[in-house]
Amino acid sequence: MRFSVQAIGSGAILLALPALAHAAGEGPAVFGIPIDFILFACTLLGVALFHHHTLRVALIGLSTIVIYKLIFTGFKTGAGIAGFGLHMAHEWVILTNLLGLLLGFAILSKHFEESRIPAWLPKFLPDDWKGGFVLLVMIFVLSGFLDNIAAAMIGGTIAMTVFRGKVHIGYLAAIVAASNAGGAGSVVGDTTTTMMWIDGVSPLAVLDAYVAASVALFIFGIPAALQQHKYSPITKDASEGVIIDWARVGIVVFILAAAIIANVIVNSRFRHMSDAFPFIGAAVWIAIIVATPLRKPDWGLLPEAFKGSVFLLCLILCASMMPVEKLPVASWQTAFGLGFVSSVFDNIPLTALALKQGGYDWGMLAYAVGFGGSMIWFGSSAGVAVSNLFPEARSVGRWLRHGWYIAIAYVVGFFFMLMITGWHPTEKSRGAAPAAPVTQQK
Numbered sequence: 001m002r003f004s005v006q007a008i009g010s011g012a013i014l015l016a017l018p019a020l021a022h023a024a025g026e027g028p029a030v031f032g033i034p035i036d037f038i039l040f041a042c043t044l045l046g047v048a049l050f051h052h053h054t055l056r057v058a059l060i061g062l063s064t065i066v067i068y069k070l071i072f073t074g075f076k077t078g079a080g081i082a083g084f085g086l087h088m089a090h091e092w093v094i095l096t097n098l099l100g101l102l103l104g105f106a107i108l109s110k111h112f113e114e115s116r117i118p119a120w121l122p123k124f125l126p127d128d129w130k131g132g133f134v135l136l137v138m139i140f141v142l143s144g145f146l147d148n149i150a151a152a153m154i155g156g157t158i159a160m161t162v163f164r165g166k167v168h169i170g171y172l173a174a175i176v177a178a179s180n181a182g183g184a185g186s187v188v189g190d191t192t193t194t195m196m197w198i199d200g201v202s203p204l205a206v207l208d209a210y211v212a213a214s215v216a217l218f219i220f221g222i223p224a225a226l227q228q229h230k231y232s233p234i235t236k237d238a239s240e241g242v243i244i245d246w247a248r249v250g251i252v253v254f255i256l257a258a259a260i261i262a263n264v265i266v267n268s269r270f271r272h273m274s275d276a277f278p279f280i281g282a283a284v285w286i287a288i289i290v291a292t293p294l295r296k297p298d299w300g301l302l303p304e305a306f307k308g309s310v311f312l313l314c315l316i317l318c319a320s321m322m323p324v325e326k327l328p329v330a331s332w333q334t335a336f337g338l339g340f341v342s343s344v345f346d347n348i349p350l351t352a353l354a355l356k357q358g359g360y361d362w363g364m365l366a367y368a369v370g371f372g373g374s375m376i377w378f379g380s381s382a383g384v385a386v387s388n389l390f391p392e393a394r395s396v397g398r399w400l401r402h403g404w405y406i407a408i409a410y411v412v413g414f415f416f417m418l419m420i421t422g423w424h425p426t427e428k429s430r431g432a433a434p435a436a437p438v439t440q441q442k
Contacts, residue, residue, distance in 0.1 A: 028072060036073065039065050040318050044344050047315075047378065048396035054378075055307050058314035065318055075321065091320050093278050094348065095313050100281020101149055101259070102312070102385055106305040107288055108255050109153035109389065110298045115248035118161035122235050125162065131234040132171065132225035135159065136178040140217055143182030144189050146256055147263070148370075152179035152382035156389045166232035172393045173403030174224030176383045177374035181217055181413075184370035185210035185363070188264055191381075192351040193366050199355045201362045205426050208363025208417070213371060216413030220405045227402070251291040258287035308388040315378060319345050330359035332423040336414055338365070339372030343379035347372070359425050364417060375407050376400070 028035045043061025047054050069075055070084060077086035112118070125131035135158060143151035155175045159167045183189030185207050187197035193206050262283035288297060327350075328334045338350055347369040354360055354369075373380030377387050377399045387393040400407075 051395040062314045096278040097281040102309040104284035118158040120242045129229035136221045139178040140182035143179045144186040148179040148183035168231040170402035171228040181213035205362040209367035212367040212413035212417035216409035219409035255287045258283040312384040339368035342369045342372040343375040
Protein backbone atom coordinates (compact mmCIF):
# COMPACT_ATOMS: atom_id res chain seq x y z
CA MET A 1 0.00 0.00 0.00
CA ARG A 2 2.78 2.43 0.87
CA PHE A 3 4.56 1.89 -2.47
CA SER A 4 1.36 2.24 -4.47
CA VAL A 5 0.47 5.57 -2.86
CA GLN A 6 3.99 6.86 -3.41
CA ALA A 7 3.82 5.74 -7.01
CA ILE A 8 0.55 7.59 -7.52
CA GLY A 9 1.97 10.74 -5.92
CA SER A 10 5.18 10.47 -7.92
CA GLY A 11 3.19 9.97 -11.10
CA ALA A 12 1.27 13.15 -10.33
CA ILE A 13 4.58 14.96 -9.94
CA LEU A 14 5.81 13.73 -13.30
CA LEU A 15 2.55 14.76 -14.98
CA ALA A 16 2.41 18.22 -13.41
CA LEU A 17 5.70 19.62 -14.67
CA PRO A 18 5.25 18.90 -18.41
CA ALA A 19 2.16 21.14 -18.28
CA LEU A 20 4.64 24.02 -18.29
CA ALA A 21 6.97 22.51 -20.87
CA HIS A 22 5.28 24.11 -23.87
CA ALA A 23 6.33 27.49 -22.49
CA ALA A 24 9.99 26.54 -22.25
CA GLY A 25 12.76 27.99 -24.34
CA GLU A 26 14.90 26.12 -26.86
CA GLY A 27 17.09 23.29 -25.56
CA PRO A 28 17.56 19.52 -25.61
CA ALA A 29 14.24 17.73 -25.11
CA VAL A 30 12.79 14.23 -24.90
CA PHE A 31 9.33 13.87 -26.50
CA GLY A 32 9.06 17.65 -26.41
CA ILE A 33 9.87 17.90 -22.69
CA PRO A 34 13.06 19.86 -21.92
CA ILE A 35 15.69 17.81 -20.11
CA ASP A 36 15.72 20.48 -17.38
CA PHE A 37 12.17 19.46 -16.47
CA ILE A 38 13.02 15.77 -16.56
CA LEU A 39 15.93 16.27 -14.16
CA PHE A 40 13.73 18.30 -11.82
CA ALA A 41 10.98 15.66 -11.99
CA CYS A 42 13.54 12.95 -11.18
CA THR A 43 14.67 14.99 -8.16
CA LEU A 44 11.10 15.26 -6.91
CA LEU A 45 10.56 11.57 -7.58
CA GLY A 46 13.63 10.80 -5.50
CA VAL A 47 12.31 12.97 -2.66
CA ALA A 48 9.00 11.11 -2.82
CA LEU A 49 10.55 7.63 -2.76
CA PHE A 50 13.54 8.20 -0.45
CA HIS A 51 12.00 10.37 2.24
CA HIS A 52 14.69 9.41 4.78
CA HIS A 53 17.32 11.02 2.55
CA THR A 54 15.49 14.11 1.29
CA LEU A 55 18.35 16.57 1.79
CA ARG A 56 20.85 14.32 0.03
CA VAL A 57 18.46 13.76 -2.89
CA ALA A 58 17.78 17.51 -3.18
CA LEU A 59 21.50 18.36 -3.16
CA ILE A 60 22.26 15.72 -5.79
CA GLY A 61 19.38 16.95 -7.94
CA LEU A 62 20.47 20.58 -7.64
CA SER A 63 24.07 19.73 -8.49
CA THR A 64 22.99 17.69 -11.52
CA ILE A 65 20.77 20.48 -12.86
CA VAL A 66 23.47 23.13 -12.35
CA ILE A 67 26.11 21.00 -14.12
CA TYR A 68 23.72 20.24 -16.98
CA LYS A 69 22.91 23.91 -17.50
CA LEU A 70 26.57 24.92 -17.24
CA ILE A 71 27.48 22.49 -20.01
CA PHE A 72 24.47 22.54 -22.32
CA THR A 73 21.91 25.33 -22.01
CA GLY A 74 23.19 28.14 -19.81
CA PHE A 75 20.91 30.21 -17.58
CA LYS A 76 18.36 32.96 -18.20
CA THR A 77 21.04 35.40 -17.07
CA GLY A 78 23.75 34.03 -19.37
CA ALA A 79 26.01 31.09 -20.09
CA GLY A 80 28.64 29.39 -17.95
CA ILE A 81 29.87 30.33 -14.50
CA ALA A 82 29.14 34.00 -15.10
CA GLY A 83 25.51 33.23 -15.95
CA PHE A 84 25.15 31.08 -12.84
CA GLY A 85 26.66 33.83 -10.71
CA LEU A 86 24.18 36.38 -12.07
CA HIS A 87 21.33 33.93 -11.46
CA MET A 88 22.38 33.49 -7.83
CA ALA A 89 22.72 37.26 -7.46
CA HIS A 90 19.05 37.49 -8.53
CA GLU A 91 17.81 34.71 -6.25
CA TRP A 92 19.83 35.24 -3.09
CA VAL A 93 17.40 37.69 -1.48
CA ILE A 94 14.43 35.31 -1.75
CA LEU A 95 16.51 32.36 -0.52
CA THR A 96 18.03 34.30 2.40
CA ASN A 97 14.67 35.72 3.44
CA LEU A 98 13.13 32.25 3.49
CA LEU A 99 16.05 30.76 5.39
CA GLY A 100 15.80 33.54 7.96
CA LEU A 101 12.06 33.00 8.37
CA LEU A 102 12.25 29.21 8.69
CA LEU A 103 15.04 29.31 11.27
CA GLY A 104 13.61 32.33 13.06
CA PHE A 105 10.16 30.83 13.36
CA ALA A 106 11.69 27.62 14.72
CA ILE A 107 13.08 29.75 17.57
CA LEU A 108 9.73 31.54 17.85
CA SER A 109 7.77 28.29 18.14
CA LYS A 110 10.03 27.14 21.00
CA HIS A 111 9.51 30.44 22.81
CA PHE A 112 5.76 29.97 22.31
CA GLU A 113 5.90 26.40 23.64
CA GLU A 114 7.86 27.45 26.72
CA SER A 115 5.45 30.32 27.37
CA ARG A 116 3.06 27.50 28.43
CA ILE A 117 0.18 28.95 26.42
CA PRO A 118 -0.17 25.65 24.51
CA ALA A 119 -0.72 23.88 27.83
CA TRP A 120 -3.26 26.52 28.89
CA LEU A 121 -5.30 26.56 25.67
CA PRO A 122 -7.18 23.25 26.20
CA LYS A 123 -9.24 25.16 28.74
CA PHE A 124 -10.90 26.85 25.76
CA LEU A 125 -10.97 23.87 23.35
CA PRO A 126 -13.80 21.31 23.25
CA ASP A 127 -12.92 17.97 24.81
CA ASP A 128 -13.86 15.78 21.83
CA TRP A 129 -12.93 15.78 18.12
CA LYS A 130 -14.30 19.31 17.82
CA GLY A 131 -11.28 20.52 19.81
CA GLY A 132 -9.01 19.47 16.95
CA PHE A 133 -11.24 21.21 14.44
CA VAL A 134 -11.37 24.43 16.49
CA LEU A 135 -7.57 24.40 16.62
CA LEU A 136 -7.46 24.24 12.81
CA VAL A 137 -9.87 27.18 12.66
CA MET A 138 -7.58 29.12 15.00
CA ILE A 139 -4.60 28.42 12.70
CA PHE A 140 -6.70 29.51 9.71
CA VAL A 141 -7.56 32.83 11.40
CA LEU A 142 -4.01 33.43 12.67
CA SER A 143 -2.60 32.96 9.19
CA GLY A 144 -4.79 35.78 7.90
CA PHE A 145 -2.71 38.39 9.69
CA LEU A 146 0.52 36.47 10.40
CA ASP A 147 2.85 34.79 7.98
CA ASN A 148 1.53 31.30 7.19
CA ILE A 149 4.84 29.77 8.31
CA ALA A 150 4.42 31.31 11.76
CA ALA A 151 0.79 30.19 11.97
CA ALA A 152 1.74 26.62 11.05
CA MET A 153 4.60 26.54 13.56
CA ILE A 154 2.40 27.90 16.36
CA GLY A 155 -0.32 25.41 15.43
CA GLY A 156 2.14 22.52 15.41
CA THR A 157 3.49 23.56 18.81
CA ILE A 158 -0.01 23.70 20.30
CA ALA A 159 -0.91 20.33 18.76
CA MET A 160 2.22 18.73 20.21
CA THR A 161 1.08 19.78 23.70
CA VAL A 162 -2.68 19.20 23.59
CA PHE A 163 -2.30 15.79 21.93
CA ARG A 164 0.54 14.74 24.28
CA GLY A 165 3.14 14.57 21.52
CA LYS A 166 1.11 12.12 19.42
CA VAL A 167 0.05 14.06 16.33
CA HIS A 168 -1.27 12.05 13.39
CA ILE A 169 0.44 12.77 10.08
CA GLY A 170 -2.96 13.49 8.53
CA TYR A 171 -3.53 16.16 11.16
CA LEU A 172 -0.06 17.61 10.48
CA ALA A 173 -1.08 17.90 6.82
CA ALA A 174 -4.28 19.63 7.96
CA ILE A 175 -2.28 22.13 10.06
CA VAL A 176 -0.28 23.06 6.96
CA ALA A 177 -3.46 23.23 4.87
CA ALA A 178 -5.18 25.47 7.44
CA SER A 179 -2.25 27.89 7.51
CA ASN A 180 -2.06 28.03 3.70
CA ALA A 181 -5.83 28.41 3.32
CA GLY A 182 -5.94 31.17 5.93
CA GLY A 183 -3.16 33.09 4.24
CA ALA A 184 -4.60 32.75 0.73
CA GLY A 185 -7.10 35.60 1.09
CA SER A 186 -4.88 38.08 2.93
CA VAL A 187 -2.16 40.25 1.42
CA VAL A 188 -0.12 39.84 4.62
CA GLY A 189 -0.80 36.12 5.05
CA ASP A 190 1.36 34.68 2.28
CA THR A 191 4.36 35.72 0.20
CA THR A 192 2.42 35.23 -3.05
CA THR A 193 -0.48 37.47 -1.99
CA THR A 194 1.97 40.11 -0.77
CA MET A 195 3.59 39.97 -4.22
CA MET A 196 0.18 40.57 -5.80
CA TRP A 197 -0.50 43.53 -3.53
CA ILE A 198 2.87 45.11 -4.26
CA ASP A 199 2.30 44.66 -7.99
CA GLY A 200 -1.01 46.54 -7.88
CA VAL A 201 -3.64 43.88 -7.19
CA SER A 202 -6.38 45.16 -4.90
CA PRO A 203 -6.50 43.50 -1.44
CA LEU A 204 -10.27 43.15 -2.00
CA ALA A 205 -9.64 41.05 -5.12
CA VAL A 206 -7.39 38.70 -3.15
CA LEU A 207 -9.98 38.56 -0.35
CA ASP A 208 -12.23 36.53 -2.66
CA ALA A 209 -9.95 33.54 -2.05
CA TYR A 210 -11.67 33.04 1.31
CA VAL A 211 -14.81 31.89 -0.52
CA ALA A 212 -12.92 28.77 -1.59
CA ALA A 213 -10.61 28.55 1.43
CA SER A 214 -13.48 28.54 3.96
CA VAL A 215 -15.20 25.66 2.19
CA ALA A 216 -11.91 23.77 1.93
CA LEU A 217 -11.35 24.21 5.69
CA PHE A 218 -14.50 22.23 6.48
CA ILE A 219 -13.80 19.59 3.82
CA PHE A 220 -10.36 18.70 5.20
CA GLY A 221 -10.73 19.96 8.79
CA ILE A 222 -13.53 17.67 9.97
CA PRO A 223 -12.01 14.34 8.78
CA ALA A 224 -8.58 15.43 10.04
CA ALA A 225 -10.00 16.24 13.49
CA LEU A 226 -11.85 12.91 13.64
CA GLN A 227 -8.69 11.10 12.55
CA GLN A 228 -6.63 12.82 15.24
CA HIS A 229 -9.24 12.18 17.94
CA LYS A 230 -9.17 8.48 17.18
CA TYR A 231 -5.35 8.46 17.21
CA SER A 232 -4.82 10.58 20.35
CA PRO A 233 -7.68 12.55 21.96
CA ILE A 234 -7.16 16.10 23.14
CA THR A 235 -5.84 16.54 26.69
CA LYS A 236 -8.64 17.59 29.04
CA ASP A 237 -6.72 18.63 32.13
CA ALA A 238 -3.68 20.31 30.58
CA SER A 239 -4.55 23.74 31.95
CA GLU A 240 -4.39 22.77 35.64
CA GLY A 241 -1.63 24.59 37.50
CA VAL A 242 -0.22 26.27 34.40
CA ILE A 243 1.61 29.57 34.92
CA ILE A 244 2.12 31.55 31.72
CA ASP A 245 5.53 33.07 31.05
CA TRP A 246 4.41 36.46 29.79
CA ALA A 247 7.95 37.49 28.92
CA ARG A 248 8.11 34.76 26.31
CA VAL A 249 4.66 35.75 25.05
CA GLY A 250 5.98 39.28 24.61
CA ILE A 251 9.00 37.95 22.69
CA VAL A 252 6.72 36.00 20.35
CA VAL A 253 4.62 39.11 19.69
CA PHE A 254 7.77 41.18 19.18
CA ILE A 255 9.21 38.77 16.59
CA LEU A 256 5.91 38.53 14.71
CA ALA A 257 5.53 42.32 14.73
CA ALA A 258 9.04 42.69 13.29
CA ALA A 259 8.19 40.28 10.46
CA ILE A 260 4.89 42.01 9.69
CA ILE A 261 6.41 45.49 9.70
CA ALA A 262 9.24 44.41 7.41
CA ASN A 263 6.85 42.59 5.09
CA VAL A 264 4.17 45.26 4.82
CA ILE A 265 5.90 48.61 5.33
CA VAL A 266 9.30 47.95 3.77
CA ASN A 267 7.98 45.98 0.80
CA SER A 268 5.13 48.35 0.04
CA ARG A 269 7.06 51.62 0.43
CA PHE A 270 10.59 50.63 -0.52
CA ARG A 271 10.05 47.92 -3.11
CA HIS A 272 13.26 48.77 -5.01
CA MET A 273 15.26 48.19 -1.83
CA SER A 274 13.51 44.93 -0.92
CA ASP A 275 14.91 43.32 -4.07
CA ALA A 276 18.45 44.09 -2.91
CA PHE A 277 18.40 42.99 0.74
CA PRO A 278 16.53 40.30 2.78
CA PHE A 279 14.71 42.74 5.06
CA ILE A 280 12.10 40.28 6.39
CA GLY A 281 14.54 37.57 7.46
CA ALA A 282 16.89 40.18 8.91
CA ALA A 283 14.08 41.83 10.88
CA VAL A 284 13.10 38.51 12.47
CA TRP A 285 16.67 37.80 13.57
CA ILE A 286 17.25 41.31 14.86
CA ALA A 287 14.15 40.85 17.02
CA ILE A 288 15.40 37.47 18.28
CA ILE A 289 18.81 38.87 19.20
CA VAL A 290 17.36 41.99 20.85
CA ALA A 291 15.09 39.78 23.00
CA THR A 292 17.87 37.33 23.97
CA PRO A 293 18.76 39.05 27.29
CA LEU A 294 15.14 38.63 28.40
CA ARG A 295 14.88 34.92 27.58
CA LYS A 296 17.64 32.84 25.99
CA PRO A 297 16.51 31.07 22.77
CA ASP A 298 16.98 27.33 22.36
CA TRP A 299 19.87 27.46 19.87
CA GLY A 300 20.00 23.66 19.82
CA LEU A 301 16.99 23.63 17.49
CA LEU A 302 18.88 25.28 14.65
CA PRO A 303 20.98 22.39 13.21
CA GLU A 304 17.95 20.22 12.43
CA ALA A 305 15.88 23.19 11.28
CA PHE A 306 18.78 24.28 9.06
CA LYS A 307 18.88 20.91 7.29
CA GLY A 308 15.14 21.02 6.59
CA SER A 309 15.40 24.60 5.38
CA VAL A 310 18.32 23.88 3.04
CA PHE A 311 16.25 21.09 1.50
CA LEU A 312 13.48 23.53 0.57
CA LEU A 313 15.96 26.11 -0.71
CA CYS A 314 17.48 23.47 -2.99
CA LEU A 315 14.08 22.75 -4.54
CA ILE A 316 13.32 26.46 -4.94
CA LEU A 317 16.67 27.02 -6.63
CA CYS A 318 16.02 24.07 -8.94
CA ALA A 319 12.61 25.50 -9.83
CA SER A 320 14.10 28.94 -10.51
CA MET A 321 16.35 27.43 -13.19
CA MET A 322 13.55 25.77 -15.13
CA PRO A 323 13.02 27.23 -18.65
CA VAL A 324 9.54 28.58 -17.95
CA GLU A 325 9.14 31.94 -19.61
CA LYS A 326 5.35 32.16 -19.68
CA LEU A 327 2.21 30.38 -18.55
CA PRO A 328 -0.71 29.10 -20.62
CA VAL A 329 -3.42 31.64 -21.48
CA ALA A 330 -5.05 33.00 -18.33
CA SER A 331 -8.28 31.14 -17.57
CA TRP A 332 -9.92 29.35 -14.68
CA GLN A 333 -8.62 26.07 -16.12
CA THR A 334 -5.05 27.41 -15.98
CA ALA A 335 -5.52 28.66 -12.41
CA PHE A 336 -6.96 25.28 -11.39
CA GLY A 337 -3.98 23.45 -12.88
CA LEU A 338 -1.49 25.78 -11.21
CA GLY A 339 -2.79 24.59 -7.84
CA PHE A 340 -1.51 21.09 -8.57
CA VAL A 341 1.71 22.38 -10.10
CA SER A 342 2.36 24.50 -6.98
CA SER A 343 2.45 21.34 -4.85
CA VAL A 344 5.81 20.51 -6.45
CA PHE A 345 6.90 23.77 -8.12
CA ASP A 346 7.68 26.83 -6.01
CA ASN A 347 4.65 29.13 -6.13
CA ILE A 348 6.72 32.34 -5.96
CA PRO A 349 8.01 32.16 -9.58
CA LEU A 350 4.59 30.91 -10.71
CA THR A 351 2.96 33.97 -9.16
CA ALA A 352 5.59 36.27 -10.65
CA LEU A 353 4.89 34.85 -14.13
CA ALA A 354 1.12 35.22 -13.64
CA LEU A 355 1.52 38.85 -12.55
CA LYS A 356 3.67 39.59 -15.58
CA GLN A 357 1.13 37.95 -17.88
CA GLY A 358 -2.01 39.49 -16.33
CA GLY A 359 -5.60 38.57 -17.07
CA TYR A 360 -6.25 36.47 -13.96
CA ASP A 361 -8.95 36.39 -11.35
CA TRP A 362 -6.49 37.16 -8.57
CA GLY A 363 -8.57 35.74 -5.74
CA MET A 364 -8.90 32.43 -7.57
CA LEU A 365 -5.19 32.40 -8.40
CA ALA A 366 -4.28 33.25 -4.79
CA TYR A 367 -6.30 30.29 -3.55
CA ALA A 368 -4.83 27.94 -6.15
CA VAL A 369 -1.14 28.71 -5.67
CA GLY A 370 -1.51 29.29 -1.92
CA PHE A 371 -3.57 26.28 -0.90
CA GLY A 372 -2.38 23.94 -3.66
CA GLY A 373 1.02 23.53 -2.05
CA SER A 374 -0.61 21.79 0.92
CA MET A 375 -1.12 18.60 -1.08
CA ILE A 376 2.53 17.52 -0.59
CA TRP A 377 4.68 18.25 2.46
CA PHE A 378 7.40 20.11 0.57
CA GLY A 379 4.89 22.01 -1.58
CA SER A 380 4.92 25.00 0.76
CA SER A 381 7.27 26.68 3.22
CA ALA A 382 4.72 25.97 5.97
CA GLY A 383 4.93 22.24 5.19
CA VAL A 384 8.71 22.22 5.44
CA ALA A 385 8.56 24.21 8.69
CA VAL A 386 6.13 21.72 10.26
CA SER A 387 8.27 18.79 9.05
CA ASN A 388 11.18 20.35 10.94
CA LEU A 389 9.08 19.96 14.10
CA PHE A 390 7.76 16.53 13.10
CA PRO A 391 10.32 14.67 10.91
CA GLU A 392 7.87 11.80 10.40
CA ALA A 393 5.93 14.09 8.07
CA ARG A 394 8.70 13.86 5.45
CA SER A 395 7.03 11.13 3.45
CA VAL A 396 5.05 11.86 0.32
CA GLY A 397 3.37 8.46 0.52
CA ARG A 398 2.16 8.87 4.11
CA TRP A 399 1.19 12.51 3.49
CA LEU A 400 -0.98 11.51 0.52
CA ARG A 401 -2.39 8.40 2.18
CA HIS A 402 -3.41 10.07 5.44
CA GLY A 403 -4.08 13.57 4.10
CA TRP A 404 -6.06 12.50 1.02
CA TYR A 405 -8.88 14.90 1.93
CA ILE A 406 -6.69 17.95 1.22
CA ALA A 407 -6.69 17.33 -2.54
CA ILE A 408 -10.45 16.81 -2.42
CA ALA A 409 -10.84 20.02 -0.39
CA TYR A 410 -8.80 21.92 -2.99
CA VAL A 411 -10.99 20.74 -5.85
CA VAL A 412 -14.30 21.28 -4.01
CA GLY A 413 -13.25 24.73 -2.78
CA PHE A 414 -12.09 25.82 -6.22
CA PHE A 415 -15.27 24.83 -8.03
CA PHE A 416 -17.46 26.23 -5.25
CA MET A 417 -15.75 29.58 -5.74
CA LEU A 418 -16.09 29.29 -9.51
CA MET A 419 -19.81 28.58 -9.12
CA ILE A 420 -20.43 31.41 -6.63
CA THR A 421 -18.21 34.20 -7.99
CA GLY A 422 -17.45 33.08 -11.53
CA TRP A 423 -14.24 33.95 -13.34
CA HIS A 424 -13.58 37.68 -12.99
CA PRO A 425 -10.16 38.78 -14.26
CA THR A 426 -9.27 42.26 -13.04
CA GLU A 427 -6.64 44.80 -13.98
CA LYS A 428 -3.87 45.80 -11.62
CA SER A 429 -3.89 49.41 -10.48
CA ARG A 430 -0.23 49.99 -11.26
CA GLY A 431 2.83 48.41 -12.78
CA ALA A 432 1.02 46.29 -15.36
CA ALA A 433 -0.53 46.42 -18.75
CA PRO A 434 -4.32 46.15 -18.89
CA ALA A 435 -5.61 42.61 -18.78
CA ALA A 436 -6.65 41.14 -22.10
CA PRO A 437 -10.40 40.63 -22.47
CA VAL A 438 -11.38 37.22 -21.23
CA THR A 439 -14.73 35.56 -21.79
CA GLN A 440 -16.36 34.87 -18.43
CA GLN A 441 -16.61 31.17 -17.72
CA LYS A 442 -18.58 29.40 -15.06
